[in-house]
Amino acid sequence: MKKVAIGVDIGGTNTVMGVVDESGNVLKKNTMPTETHPDYSIYMNALSAKLMIMADEIKNDHEILGIGIGAPNGNFYNGTIEFAPNLKFKGVVPVVDFIRNKFNYETILLTNDANAAAIGEMIYGGARNFKDFIMITLGTGLGSGIVVNGELVYGHDGFAGEIGHVIVDPEGRQCGCGRRGCLETYASAPGIKRTVFYLLSEMTDASILRSYSYNDLSAKKIDEAARNGDQVALAAFDFTGKMIGLKLADAIAHTSPEAIFLFGGLSQAKELIFEPVQKYMEHFLLNIYKNKVKLLPSELPPGDAAVLGSAALVWKEHKA
Amino acid sequence: MKKVAIGVDIGGTNTVMGVVDESGNVLKKNTMPTETHPDYSIYMNALSAKLMIMADEIKNDHEILGIGIGAPNGNFYNGTIEFAPNLKFKGVVPVVDFIRNKFNYETILLTNDANAAAIGEMIYGGARNFKDFIMITLGTGLGSGIVVNGELVYGHDGFAGEIGHVIVDPEGRQCGCGRRGCLETYASAPGIKRTVFYLLSEMTDASILRSYSYNDLSAKKIDEAARNGDQVALAAFDFTGKMIGLKLADAIAHTSPEAIFLFGGLSQAKELIFEPVQKYMEHFLLNIYKNKVKLLPSELPPGDAAVLGSAALVWKEHKA
Numbered sequence: 302m303k304k305v306a307i308g309v310d311i312g313g314t315n316t317v318m319g320v321v322d323e324s325g326n327v328l329k330k331n332t333m334p335t336e337t338h339p340d341y342s343i344y345m346n347a348l349s350a351k352l353m354i355m356a357d358e359i360k361n362d363h364e365i366l367g368i369g370i371g372a373p374n375g376n377f378y379n380g381t382i383e384f385a386p387n388l389k390f391k392g393v394v395p396v397v398d399f400i401r402n403k404f405n406y407e408t409i410l411l412t413n414d415a416n417a418a419a420i421g422e423m424i425y426g427g428a429r430n431f432k433d434f435i436m437i438t439l440g441t442g443l444g445s446g447i448v449v450n451g452e453l454v455y456g457h458d459g460f461a462g463e464i465g466h467v468i469v470d471p472e473g474r475q476c477g478c479g480r481r482g483c484l485e486t487y488a489s490a491p492g493i494k495r496t497v498f499y500l501l502s503e504m505t506d507a508s509i510l511r512s513y514s515y516n517d518l519s520a521k522k523i524d525e526a527a528r529n530g531d532q533v534a535l536a537a538f539d540f541t542g543k544m545i546g547l548k549l550a551d552a553i554a555h556t557s558p559e560a561i562f563l564f565g566g567l568s569q570a571k572e573l574i575f576e577p578v579q580k581y582m583e584h585f586l587l588n589i590y591k592n593k594v595k596l597l598p599s600e601l602p603p604g605d606a607a608v609l610g611s612a613a614l615v616w617k618e619h620k621a
Numbered sequence: 622m623k624k625v626a627i628g629v630d631i632g633g634t635n636t637v638m639g640v641v642d643e644s645g646n647v648l649k650k651n652t653m654p655t656e657t658h659p660d661y662s663i664y665m666n667a668l669s670a671k672l673m674i675m676a677d678e679i680k681n682d683h684e685i686l687g688i689g690i691g692a693p694n695g696n697f698y699n700g701t702i703e704f705a706p707n708l709k710f711k712g713v714v715p716v717v718d719f720i721r722n723k724f725n726y727e728t729i730l731l732t733n734d735a736n737a738a739a740i741g742e743m744i745y746g747g748a749r750n751f752k753d754f755i756m757i758t759l760g761t762g763l764g765s766g767i768v769v770n771g772e773l774v775y776g777h778d779g780f781a782g783e784i785g786h787v788i789v790d791p792e793g794r795q796c797g798c799g800r801r802g803c804l805e806t807y808a809s810a811p812g813i814k815r816t817v818f819y820l821l822s823e824m825t826d827a828s829i830l831r832s833y834s835y836n837d838l839s840a841k842k843i844d845e846a847a848r849n850g851d852q853v854a855l856a857a858f859d860f861t862g863k864m865i866g867l868k869l870a871d872a873i874a875h876t877s878p879e880a881i882f883l884f885g886g887l888s889q890a891k892e893l894i895f896e897p898v899q900k901y902m903e904h905f906l907l908n909i910y911k912n913k914v915k916l917l918p919s920e921l922p923p924g925d926a927a928v929l930g931s932a933a934l935v936w937k938e939h940k941a
Contacts, residue, residue, distance in 0.1 A: 374909075383909075433777040447875060449776075454769050456877020457753040458913065461769075466907040467871040478907055551787040555767060555875045557776020587786045587798055589694075589703070593778065 302364045304619075307352065308612030310414065311335060311372035311396075313387040318352060319605070320359055321612035325425035327605050328363075329355055341390040342399075349403045356404075367408025368400060369614030371417030371607060378459035380411050386477060387441075410614045414438070414607065416453055416462060418599070419446025420617050421610030422562055427600035434560045435552055436599070437464065437545075439567035439574075442477075443485035443492075449556055465489075467548050487544035490520040490566050496537045497523055508533035524570045538570065542577020549578070550585035553594055564599035564606065571598070622684045624939075627672065628932030630734065631655060631692035631716075633707040638672060639925070640679055641932035645745035647925050648683075649675055659709040665716070669723045676724075687728025688720060689934030691737030691927060698779035700731050706797060707761075730934045734758070734927065736773055736782060738919070739766025740937050741930030742882055747920035754880045755872055756919070757784065757865075759887035759894075762797075763805035763812075769876055785809075787868050807864035810840040810886050816857045817843055828853035844890045858890065862897020869898070870905035873914055884919035884926065891918070 305328065309318045312335060319330040333351055338344030356365055374385035380397025382390060397411050412420075419436035422428040428436075432451040438444040443465030447454040454461045465485035466478055473482025474495060486492055497510050497518060509526050510518065510533050526534035549561055567574055579596050586594075601609055625648065629638045632655060639650040653671055658664030676685055694705035700717025702710060717731050732740075739756035742748040748756075752771040758764040763785030767774040774781045785805035786798055793802025794815060806812055817830050817838060829846050830838065830853050846854035869881055887894055899916050906914075921929055 431777075449769055449774050449781075450772065452770065454876055456769075457751075457879035458877055458909075460909050461875065461877035463874040463907055463909075467874050468867060468905060471867060471905065480905070480907070547788060547791060551871060552875065554783040554787050555781065555872060556774055557778055557781035559777035585788060585791065585800070587783055587800070589778075589780050589783075 302362060304366055305359065305363045306366050306612040306615035306619075307355065307368045308608040308610070308615075309348070309352070309368060309370045310417070310607030310611050311370065311382070311388070312414075312607070313373070316348060317608055318355060319608035319612065320355060320363070321609060321616075323616060325609055327608060329359065330605075330608065331355055336389060339389040341394045344390070345396070345399045349400065353403070365406060366619050367406040367410070367615040368404065369408075369417070369611040370396060370400070370411040371414040371611040371614070372396065372411060373414055375411045375413040375416070376459040377410070377412040377416070377455050380409075382411075408615050408618050410618070412453070412614060413444070414610070415444025416446040417610035417614060418444070418564055418601070418606060419448055419453060419610075421601050421606060421613040422564075422599055423448060424613040424616050424620070425601065425609050427562060427597055428560065431559045433556065433558045434562065435464070435556070435558045436562045436564060437549075438565040439489060439563060440565040441490055443488050447552075447556055448558075454556075464548065464552055467551065469544055469548060484544060484548045488541055488567070493520055493523055493537055493541050493567065494518050496540050497533060500533050500536050500540070504533055504536065506532040510534060520567060520570075524573060527570075527573050538573045539577045541567075542574060543581045545578045546581025546583075547585050549582045550587075550590075553590050554587060557590065558594060560595040560597050562597050562599045564601065568598060569603075622682060624686055625679065625683045626686050626932040626935035626939075627675065627688045628928040628930070628935075629668070629672070629688060629690045630737070630927030630931050631690065631702070631708070632734075632927070633693070636668060637928055638675060639928035639932065640675060640683070641929060641936075643936060645929055647928060649679065650925075650928065651675055656709060661710040661714045664710070665719045669720065673723070685726060686939050687726040687730070687935040688724060689728075689737070689931040690716060690720070690731040691734040691931040691934075692716065692731060693734055695731045695733040695736070696779040697730070697732040697736070697775050700729070702731075728935050728938050730938070732773070732934060733764065734930070735764025736766040737930035737934060738764070738884055738921070738926060739768055739773060739930075741921050741926060741933040742884075742919055743768060744933040744936050744940070745921065745929050747882060747917055748880065751879050753876065753878045754882065755784070755869075755876070755878045756882045756884060757869075758885040759809060759883060760885040761810055763808050767876055768878075774876075784868065784872055787871065789864055789868060804864060804868050808861055808887070813840055813843055813857055813861050813887065814838050816860050817853060820853050820856050820860070824853055824856065826852040830854060840887060840890075844893060847890075847893050858893045859897045861887075862894060863901045865898045866901025866903075867905050869902045870907075870910075873910050874907060877910065878914060880915040880917050882917050882919045884921065888918060889923075
């Protein structure tokens with residue numbers, strides 16, 4: 302019987318689940334809304350029912366090794382989602398305990414979405430040959446997963462790897478976390494929008510970006526403008542790359558990784574973001590680290606990355 | 622036969638060596654100058670001769686498990702000292718290979734001095750019950766050793782853990798490393814001197830510190846002045862604590878340690894430095910980390926810490 306793992310990605314809007322084999326093929330996939338279930342037990346029952354159907358459909362010719370779950374503020378040690386600002390569930394949600402009561406699989410694991418992406422990169426993506434690397438996910442926020450000696454760093458409480466909340470400038474931009482100057486206030490889709498609005502106040506160059514309201518501007522429009530040579534858009538990418546490069550240089554001084562992977566929306570801007578990040582990262586690096594650390598795009602397919610990462614949690618256990 | 626390890630600490634001025642038992646008792650100790658040996662092979666021959674004598678003196682009633690060596694810019698993977706700015710040896714010095722040619726011990730290991738201190742804290746000091754902690758050594762520079770899940774983080778090249786060279790301010794103070802604004806330009810014995818001179822330029826308060834030249838001022842004099850209520854000295858400790866606290870908050874967002882240990886000269890200032898570091902660290906921490914991370918003084922005896930840390934490299938292997 303072919304061995305498979307089930308991956309579940311709990312997002313703010315939707316939950317995606319899929320059946321993944323050892324090579325990273327997604328054999329089945331399904332989706333359900335997350336946000337229409339503000340009560341977590343109703344949500345968990347609905348999720349369990351969907352997973353049950355998926356498992357039933359494949360169980361005759363597949364051995365299911367377990368369920369891996371990625372979620373914002375997911376805690377690996379506790380199997381809980383804890384105080385996730387982007388989910389409607391309040392407080393501490395015991396996801397793994399709930400699933401364990403419904404399913405008999407040996408391996409049922411949960412971690413935060415960026416950690417799941419890191420493990421996905423390690424099992425299925427570009428990090429297969431790296432034992433020390435950092436995964437950076439650039440979306441509506443900045444998530445990270447840090448891998449040291451082939452193992453994800455969870456720290457003593459399961460919350461390690463929050464590079465989105467290292468501080469660029471203690472007097473800097475307001476962050477959703479209640480502090481100021483966190484990296485994700487600069488390095489994320491909303492972050493580059495904020496940078497454009499700051500630059501429009503600073504620069505006098507003509508720019509197509511002067512025709513958008515804050516609400517109408519998107520990272521995609523900034524990308525298009527930059528490709529048309531718009532100076533404000535180009536300066537915004539340069540500034541974003543500087544903030545990321547500065548803090549990646551700090552991150553490297555902590556764990557000295559062989560590679561850093563960029564994943565998610567903003568990384569789709571390709572050379573517009575990779576070139577300034579690389580330039581400033583090298584500029585800010587201590588000599589002993591210079592010209593050593595590879596800056597790479599994620600090799601996970603964007604559409605299936607979340608499900609692959611979550612399923613990889615299970616595969617990591619069964620490969621070790 | 623009682624098992625022992627030999628620890629060697631190679632410092633810029635002196636090299637200290639000692640025989641250490643499993644409980645951290647230093648049974649024998651010896652010293653030789655480092656700086657009078659600008660040629661590394663002459664130095665290594667002299668060091669080997671001293672170690673040979675020490676080993677001979679104890680070999681009849683002790684089993685020597687190996688030699689552990691701590692040195693600035695020591696590389697664990699290569700067993701080399703690489704481009705150490707504080708040593709007279711140039712380039713890459715193959716210390717472990719040299720020692721291995723003279724001694725038959727199974728375990729001959731080298732790492733940088735701050736990593737050795739971290740392992741010393743883990744084997745003999747206050748970190749015996751912690752699997753995730755960070756050691757910060759505050760001396761003429763700022764060194765660090767990061768422990769994750771009971772293992773020192775070396776990174777892919779052996780150079781992980783350079784928190785002294787994370788960047789507080791890219792336009793900040795000139796650093797010996799050639800860049801600007803590194804944490805150790807603020808958080809070290811020379812760093813707090815620089816802060817006093819900056820504050821003397823900013824503040825109008827009367828201060829005993831106005832009577833010292835830059836060359837005559839020392840961290841000890843700043844400590845004394847602060848204990849006498851000197852406002853400039855107190856402000857200098859507060860500022861130093863702010864810089865350390867800010868960057869420890871970043872470090873915690875990487876590896877989420879259970880404790881951070883402060884060791885070395887500046888940590889001897891006790892509450893003068895611990896209180897502002899604690900205050901600002903908590904201020905700058907992301908919510909999920911607040912009121913969790915213990916800030917602790919090293920429990921290694923200052924006089925023997927370097928030898929204990931180096932010997933602990935050997936004990937770590939034989940305990941695991």
